[in-house]
Structure formats: structure tokens, C-alpha cells
Amino acid sequence: MDIFYPIQLFADWLTYSVFEIIPKTLLASAVNFFIFDTIKIILLLFVIIFAVSIIRSFLPPEKIRNILSHEKKYVGNILASLLGIITPFCSCSAVPLFLGFVQAGVPLGTTFSFLVASPMINEVALVMLLGMFGWKIALIYIISGLLIAIFSGMIIEKMDVRNLVEEFALNGNGKNLNLPELNWEQRLKYAKTYTLDIVKKVWLYVVIGVGLGAWIHGYVPADFLAQYAGSDKWYAVPLAVLVGMPLYSNAAGVIPLVGALTEKGVAMGTALAFMMAVTALSLPEFLILKKVMKVKLIFIFASVVGVGIIFTGYLFNWILN
Amino acid sequence: MNIKILGTGCPNCKKLEASIKQALEELKIEAKMEKITDIAEIMSYGVMSLPALVIDGEVKLSGRIPDEEEFKTLFSE
Numbered sequence: 001m002d003i004f005y006p007i008q009l010f011a012d013w014l015t016y017s018v019f020e021i022i023p024k025t026l027l028a029s030a031v032n033f034f035i036f037d038t039i040k041i042i043l044l045l046f047v048i049i050f051a052v053s054i055i056r057s058f059l060p061p062e063k064i065r066n067i068l069s070h071e072k073k074y075v076g077n078i079l080a081s082l083l084g085i086i087t088p089f090c091s092c093s094a095v096p097l098f099l100g101f102v103q104a105g106v107p108l109g110t111t112f113s114f115l116v117a118s119p120m121i122n123e124v125a126l127v128m129l130l131g132m133f134g135w136k137i138a139l140i141y142i143i144s145g146l147l148i149a150i151f152s153g154m155i156i157e158k159m160d161v162r163n164l165v166e167e168f169a170l171n172g173n174g175k176n177l178n179l180p181e182l183n184w185e186q187r188l189k190y191a192k193t194y195t196l197d198i199v200k201k202v203w204l205y206v207v208i209g210v211g212l213g214a215w216i217h218g219y220v221p222a223d224f225l226a227q228y229a230g231s232d233k234w235y236a237v238p239l240a241v242l243v244g245m246p247l248y249s250n251a252a253g254v255i256p257l258v259g260a261l262t263e264k265g266v267a268m269g270t271a272l273a274f275m276m277a278v279t280a281l282s283l284p285e286f287l288i289l290k291k292v293m294k295v296k297l298i299f300i301f302a303s304v305v306g307v308g309i310i311f312t313g314y315l316f317n318w319i320l321n
Numbered sequence: 322m323n324i325k326i327l328g329t330g331c332p333n334c335k336k337l338e339a340s341i342k343q344a345l346e347e348l349k350i351e352a353k354m355e356k357i358t359d360i361a362e363i364m365s366y367g368v369m370s371l372p373a374l375v376i377d378g379e380v381k382l383s384g385r386i387p388d389e390e391e392f393k394t395l396f397s398e
Contacts, residue, residue: 060384061369093371095329095360100369168361177367177380190385291360 109157209256
């Protein structure tokens with residue numbers, strides 16, 4: 001049985017008994033979809049963010065750095081990308097993360113793998129994808145995100161870009177810090193505060209996004225966008241990446257919108273590429289990274305990741321067609 | 322007691338500062354409080370998740386904001 005069945009019952013009850021909307025009308029299906037999806041996604045957000053926060057309390061960045069500074073190149077890229085999943089990311093943490101890694105002797109390529117994976121793959125994006133597209137698409141997103149992070153890091157490592165990093169970033173003393181272990185009470189408290197913080201931050205985006213989705217779902221013709229962004233349009237993927245880059249990474253706001261777009265004819269690969277560009281390539285982050293590296297390196301970083309995303313977009317347009 | 326708050330001005334850094342002020346007041350503890358925003362100096366403490374709290378030169382916590390109870394134990398040590 002579907003674990004979301006009780007929510008469906010509740011949505012039905014609200015739509016048909018409380019609001020007294022006539023069943024099988026466009027309005028009824030839009031309202032029903034809206035109530036069901038918002039509740040489902042917000043519940044999932046609570047559960048999954050809480051679980052990830054608990055895991056994270058065992059693996060703070062300081063500990064991840066200890067692990068990564070002992071790893072060889074290729075294993076390091078893979079580990080860094082995986083650890084990036086559980087690490088939350090905001091552009092304000094990009095610089096301390098970068099400096100902390102590099103100064104402790106973590107290879108540059110490994111550091112970049114982490115910098116790609118951390119914002120691109122996170123629990124909020126995961127919940128939204130799971131809620132709107134199901135586990136297959138969520139899995140595709142995670143796996144291709146990981147591959148992009150791993151390979152981007154390896155490519156940047158091969159390019160030997162150390163001279164493009166600011167002098168002071170390489171010369172700091174990389175001291176490893178051993179913080180006292182948290183007890184379970186502190187872990188639970190941390191997870192609770194963090195979960196509430198994030199849900200408070202994103203719930204409105206979820207409501208607006210799902211609302212917009214519900215409206216489009218009911219009122220816009222199904223192939224409306226296919227003529228502009230269907231899988232046969234070669235320019236759709238790079239265009240989606242260019243549009244996604246300046247949008248600030250907020251998976252909660254973008255994914256419901258993307259859900260609606262795919263329903264109206266935008267190819268799935270194009271939609272995935274758009275989401276990845278929004279989360280992984282962000283202009284505010286690039287501006288902040290200028291403090292620790294030359295513009296040329298930021299450009300290389302953005303291009304390598306961008307090409308990876310475009311390739312992924314084409315690949316899934318082709319496979320899922 | 323010498324308290325340093327390491328942070329680059331993110332919302333949580335301000336939150337930590339406010340709750341430390343409040344805790345010090347409630348516990349009636351005299352302390353010298355200092356905000357460190359220079360990234361090179363922050364990094365010299367070895368922290369990576371901000372904000373971080375340094376008491377008498379020792380990093381006590383990073384990346385999270387403790388509650389009143391924990392402040393009590395932190396400040397009374």
C-alpha cells in the first residue's frame with residue numbers, strides 16, 4: 001500500500017467535503033493535487049532533512065577534511081563527491097570549505113569534486129525530486145550529479161591549476177582540528193534546529209511552486225512547451241543551462257516549476273540539466289570564490305561542470321525519450 | 322574569559338553572537354567578546370563550518386548554535 005494514502009484521503013476530504021468542489025472538474029483536480037503534493041513534500045522534508053542532519057552530526061566538514069587529506073587522487077574524488085551529498089552548502093561557506101581543504105593538503109581536484117557535489121546534491125533537492133517525479137528520476141539525478149562531480153574534479157586536477165589559486169590560500173597553515181564529540185542530546189537538538197530552519201526557509205517556495213504546478217497541470221495544454229523545448233530541439237539543453245546559472249540555488253522553488261514544465265512538453269533531460277545548472281552553478285558563489293582563486297580558474301570550473309551538465313541533459317533526453 | 326566569535330557575517334553568525342550576549346548577561350559572567358571576520362585569521366583556527374566559538378584560544382564548537390544549557394557548561398569550565 002502507498003504510504004501516502006492517508007494524505008490522499010485528507011486531500012479528498014478537504015477538496016470535496018470542506019471546499020465542496022464538484023469532483024472531476026479542472027478546479028477539483030488542481031486543488032486536490034495542490035493539497036496532496038504540498039503536504040507530502042513538506043512531510044518528506046521534515047523526515048529526510050532530520051535524518052541527514054543526524055548523519056551530518058557525525059561527519060562535520062572538519063572530519064571530512066581529515067578523511068580526504070589522507071586519500072589518493074581517484075578515491076578522493078569519489079569520496080569527496082559522496083561526502084558532498086550530506087554537507088549543506090551556502091555561498092557563504094564556499095570560501096572556508098575551499099581554504100580548509102586546500103590548506104590541509106586535500107588535492108585541488110578533490111576539493112572541486114566536493115564543491116560541485118555539495119550544492120548540487122542535497123536533501124532538499126532529493127525530497128523535491130522524489131515527491132514530484134518519483135524515485136527513478138531522483139536516483140538518476142543523484143547518480144549523474146555524482147559522476148559530474150567526480151569527473152569535473154579529476155579533469156581540473158589533470159589541468160594543473162595550482163598557479164591559478166591565490167597565494168595565501170596555498171600557504172596557510174593547515175591545522176587539523178579535533179572538536180569534542182557531540183552527545184546524542186546535542187545531535188538531536190542540532191538536527192531539530194536545522195530541520196526547522198530549512199523547512200521555515202523553503203515551505204513558501206514549495207507552496208508557490210506546487211501551486212503554480214497545480215495551475216499549469218489543470219489549465220495549460222499538455223504539449224504547450226513541446227514546440228519550444230521538446231527533445232528534438234537541440235538548443236534546449238544549453239539554453240536551459242544558461243538560464244539556470246544566474247538563478248540562485250533553491251531546489252525547493254525550482255523543482256516544482258520544472259515538474260510542471262516537463263508535464264507540458266519540456267524533455268526530462270533538459271529539465272534535469274536546468275535543475276543541475278541552478279544548483280551547481282551559481283553566480284553569487286563564483287563572485288565569492290574570487291577571493292581565493294583567479295577568475296580564469298572560476299571560468300574553468302564553470303565550463304567543466306557546465307559541459308558535464310549539458311552532456312547529461314542530452315544523454316537523458318536520448319535515453320528517456 | 323576571552324570569547325571570540327568566528328564568522329563572515331552569515332545569518333547564523335549574528336544569531337550566535339546574540340545568544341552569547343544573552344547567555345553572558347543571564348549568567349552574569351564578565352567576558353571580553355571579539356568578532357573575527359577576517360577569513361585568513363578564521364582559517365588559522367582550523368574551523369571550516371561557521372560560525373565557530375573560541376574560548377580562551379580554544380575552539381569549543383563550530384557550525385551550530387548551542388542552547389542555554391550548553392552555554393552554561395561552556396562558560397563555567
